[in-house]
Amino acid sequence: MPEPLLHLDGLRKNFGSLAVTDNVTLDVMPGEMHAIIGPNGAGKTTLINQISGLIPPDEGRIVFAGHDVTALPPEARALRGLSRSFQITSILPGFAVLENVALAVQARTGSSLKFFGRAADESALNAPALAALEQTGIADRAHVRAGELSHGEKRALELAIALAMKPTLLLLDEPMAGIGREETERQVDLLLRLKGQLTMVLVEHDMAAVFALADRISVLIRGRLLMTGTPAAVRADPQVVTAYLGEQLE
Amino acid sequence: MSATLFLVQILNGLQLGVLLFLIAAGLTLVFGVMDFINLAHGVQYMLGAYLAVAFYGLVGNFFVALVLALAAALLFGLLLEFLVFRHLYDRDHLDQVIATFGIILFLNHAVRVVWGAAPLTLPVPEFFTGTVVLMSGLLYPVWRLVIIASGLAIAGGLYALVTYTRIGMLVRAGATNAPMVSALGVNIERLFMIVFGFGTMLAGFAGIMIAPIISVEPGMGDNILILAFVVIVIGGIGSIRGAFVAALLIGLVDTLGRSFSVDILRLMMGPSPARMAGPAIASMLIYVLMAVVLYVRPAGLFPARGS
Amino acid sequence: MSDAALAAKNATRPLRPTRDVVLPALIFAIFALLPVIAALAGKQYLLDVGARMMVFAVAAVALDLLVGYAGLISFGHAAFIGLGAYAVGILSAHGIGEGLIALPVAVAVSMLFAFLTGIVCLRTRGAYFIMITLAFGQMVYFIATSLAPYGGDNGLTIAARNTIAGWPLIKSDRAFYYFTLLCLLATYLFCRALVGSRFGRVLRGAKENATRMATIGFSVRRFQLVAYVIAGGLGGFAGFLLANLTEFVAPAYMSWQQSGELIVMVILGGVGTLDGALLGSAAYLLAEEWLSGITENWKVIFGPILVLVVLFARGGLIGLGSWLWRRLPHA
Numbered sequence: 078m079p080e081p082l083l084h085l086d087g088l089r090k091n092f093g094s095l096a097v098t099d100n101v102t103l104d105v106m107p108g109e110m111h112a113i114i115g116p117n118g119a120g121k122t123t124l125i126n127q128i129s130g131l132i133p134p135d136e137g138r139i140v141f142a143g144h145d146v147t148a149l150p151p152e153a154r155a156l157r158g159l160s161r162s163f164q165i166t167s168i169l170p171g172f173a174v175l176e177n178v179a180l181a182v183q184a185r186t187g188s189s190l191k192f193f194g195r196a197a198d199e200s201a202l203n204a205p206a207l208a209a210l211e212q213t214g215i216a217d218r219a220h221v222r223a224g225e226l227s228h229g230e231k232r233a234l235e236l237a238i239a240l241a242m243k244p245t246l247l248l249l250d251e252p253m254a255g256i257g258r259e260e261t262e263r264q265v266d267l268l269l270r271l272k273g274q275l276t277m278v279l280v281e282h283d284m285a286a287v288f289a290l291a292d293r294i295s296v297l298i299r300g301r302l303l304m305t306g307t308p309a310a311v312r313a314d315p316q317v318v319t320a321y322l323g324e325q326l327e
Numbered sequence: 328m329s330a331t332l333f334l335v336q337i338l339n340g341l342q343l344g345v346l347l348f349l350i351a352a353g354l355t356l357v358f359g360v361m362d363f364i365n366l367a368h369g370v371q372y373m374l375g376a377y378l379a380v381a382f383y384g385l386v387g388n389f390f391v392a393l394v395l396a397l398a399a400a401l402l403f404g405l406l407l408e409f410l411v412f413r414h415l416y417d418r419d420h421l422d423q424v425i426a427t428f429g430i431i432l433f434l435n436h437a438v439r440v441v442w443g444a445a446p447l448t449l450p451v452p453e454f455f456t457g458t459v460v461l462m463s464g465l466l467y468p469v470w471r472l473v474i475i476a477s478g479l480a481i482a483g484g485l486y487a488l489v490t491y492t493r494i495g496m497l498v499r500a501g502a503t504n505a506p507m508v509s510a511l512g513v514n515i516e517r518l519f520m521i522v523f524g525f526g527t528m529l530a531g532f533a534g535i536m537i538a539p540i541i542s543v544e545p546g547m548g549d550n551i552l553i554l555a556f557v558v559i560v561i562g563g564i565g566s567i568r569g570a571f572v573a574a575l576l577i578g579l580v581d582t583l584g585r586s587f588s589v590d591i592l593r594l595m596m597g598p599s600p601a602r603m604a605g606p607a608i609a610s611m612l613i614y615v616l617m618a619v620v621l622y623v624r625p626a627g628l629f630p631a632r633g634s
Numbered sequence: 635m636s637d638a639a640l641a642a643k644n645a646t647r648p649l650r651p652t653r654d655v656v657l658p659a660l661i662f663a664i665f666a667l668l669p670v671i672a673a674l675a676g677k678q679y680l681l682d683v684g685a686r687m688m689v690f691a692v693a694a695v696a697l698d699l700l701v702g703y704a705g706l707i708s709f710g711h712a713a714f715i716g717l718g719a720y721a722v723g724i725l726s727a728h729g730i731g732e733g734l735i736a737l738p739v740a741v742a743v744s745m746l747f748a749f750l751t752g753i754v755c756l757r758t759r760g761a762y763f764i765m766i767t768l769a770f771g772q773m774v775y776f777i778a779t780s781l782a783p784y785g786g787d788n789g790l791t792i793a794a795r796n797t798i799a800g801w802p803l804i805k806s807d808r809a810f811y812y813f814t815l816l817c818l819l820a821t822y823l824f825c826r827a828l829v830g831s832r833f834g835r836v837l838r839g840a841k842e843n844a845t846r847m848a849t850i851g852f853s854v855r856r857f858q859l860v861a862y863v864i865a866g867g868l869g870g871f872a873g874f875l876l877a878n879l880t881e882f883v884a885p886a887y888m889s890w891q892q893s894g895e896l897i898v899m900v901i902l903g904g905v906g907t908l909d910g911a912l913l914g915s916a917a918y919l920l921a922e923e924w925l926s927g928i929t930e931n932w933k934v935i936f937g938p939i940l941v942l943v944v945l946f947a948r949g950g951l952i953g954l955g956s957w958l959w960r961r962l963p964h965a
Contacts (some may be wrong), residue, residue, distance in 0.1 A: 129849055153852035167849075169842045180839055183832060184851035190860065191832040192824075199832075242850065364761050375930040383731050414945055420761050421707050426944040428894045433937025440931050553772045554889060562760070603782065610776035614769055618754045621766065625757040 082107040088137035099300035115297035160244035164251040170224030178206035181241040209241040229260040344578025345478025349533035351558040351570040353526020358499035359565020366427035369548030370434040375534025389452035404527030446542035567630030584612040691877045694911035696868035702906030705841030710771025714744040716888025718873020721884035740874040748866025779886035789884030903913030904952030
């Protein structure tokens, strides 16, 4: 049995007396697309925040690629190959689209303690950045100020930044949030093409996208992991259906 | 170094602490609830002192002067809030710092224009002049005891107000999460005004009470303002309890440090280097304390906002 | 690769020749010609005023780096000026008047202080940072006032300006003026390069979205500490120049009012532009010269002006200039 790329062991996080993450133990296998679903307030984003290092868990361990990263800050995890996109778009609005992505390339390309030379002109950084923009379909907007992009384009930029880091594990926090039908289809196509090239954890509400993409699905309800299984198994599970899917599927 | 001297300095430290609390309380509340850095808070303190002197010159009675000065200080503070501060709540901290810095420049020099640059004095009210014997060999000025007592009383009253009344609950909620309080339908502008007015009065009161024992001069609020900042940073922004603990701590450390630094150092080195290093180290003490506290707890001892 | 993508790959950020090159060139040209103008007009004191402007401009440019580009509002910047100045003063008091020793010492002391205090300050964010830098600045001020052998409150006179490699090269006011001009030019060019470099880009990115930068893989605090130390060192450099200009050091050099005035200079000129720091320090010191000649209490007028600038003219002089420029009919 291959080693899981990401292993969450008894993760617990309390906000006051509320258990937002309640004893979550979860494995993500290399190369799989692992979706995490659950109703609003289930604690999905908090879980992602703990995996990426923005929130420290109260108890439990996070093991990534065989290393215990529980105590590592987000930047250390990023450099080890863990990348994420944010549910609420988190880009640099004052910078050009290309620079947003070039910075992600810069983080893993040589030293940034360089005080001379115009970083914006470095083709070693711009070329991979442009490639990532092409992957997500917004290469033609490379020199637009990121703040001026449409919502859908910003989501694409969000993804491009995450991809430019050449991650081994990509955490996607509701990438389809707030974008239209056409954009969603494009995102799904892109993620399908990426399947197998890297391991992904997908948090999503859009059930059609989840069932089209996921190899396995974990269901989170009120901070607790209800079950993990194939899409067919999750669909059929009576507990899941009553607790969650019943409202979603018509 | 005698025990009596030590006790006197402890009392002096308490007095400074209480004074710092009065100033810091308003500062930390305004900051906690409105996210507003008010560098001009120190001039409220200065204004309290000047108004007390001015009214005393008119009415000849300290307590009447106190009431009038308090009222005038409150009015002036509300005027400032209406004219300037209100427009800064939405701005970033840099803007607030510059604008309130401008107000300090203006008021420090305006006070010089109106009252002159020479230091002014105010006599201690008759009933409280002189010293009292606390223990054998320990005499302490009555007025300083009055300051300590009134400061502690206000601290207690403030704590009760904030903990047990509805308005206090709103203030605590505002310090923890102001937008939420506003979203819940509370008239946040009125809350801001009340918080601000209160803070202004506390600072003014501190200035009035201290006026009889120090010289009232332009810029007297500046140094104590920075000490107040150290207090609220150590205590935790938005926390009355933190401000109280930190204020007393700083008052004691600073006073005892300045009095005994040379003596303590003399135990470790010769008298001459001790005399040179003593004052320097004494002035550093509270900042080193601040650095140590912040290194361990970057949000202060009792932060109002949760982790 | 598509045509659009290729075009995008080859294009670089468009330069704005007017703003980026012409304005600073103009400013430095005026500074370079000032001694000539002063001699022609017979107003030798202009040389002193001009030198002061340039010395404070060195500190202001460094501060703009912190405030405008890194988003770190340091209210204790004057401490570095003071440390640098006192390094010169204390060395001079012990008979060491050589600039090649005094300058590195001044810069090193400031950088060390920046490093030690930066480690503490940068553990905090936002308003805490402002207050802590204010407090540390005050600490240095009080230490200086308690240094009785070095003048305490009254300050210390310096026997003579530093020699350079033993030669009294900056003894004459004119020579010192041009020396300071060179120092300012070097500082400005260094900071300009820094801002567009890899390092500068990380700082600027962290100012906009620190969380994003962390999740990309940048240890934001480390970069900010480096920036803080660099700015501190440049402040010490300004202090070295100030001590040599006035041949005098006093605790007032590091008062918090001085720190406040430095921030005012940066804001007045236009924060986050570097050119603004040049304009702002010149404008502030000019205003001080001119207004204090009218009334001793000129700050009564200046205070409200500041408030108005903050409320209505956030971009400072540069912002005002851009606003006017946009309204001119263009070809």
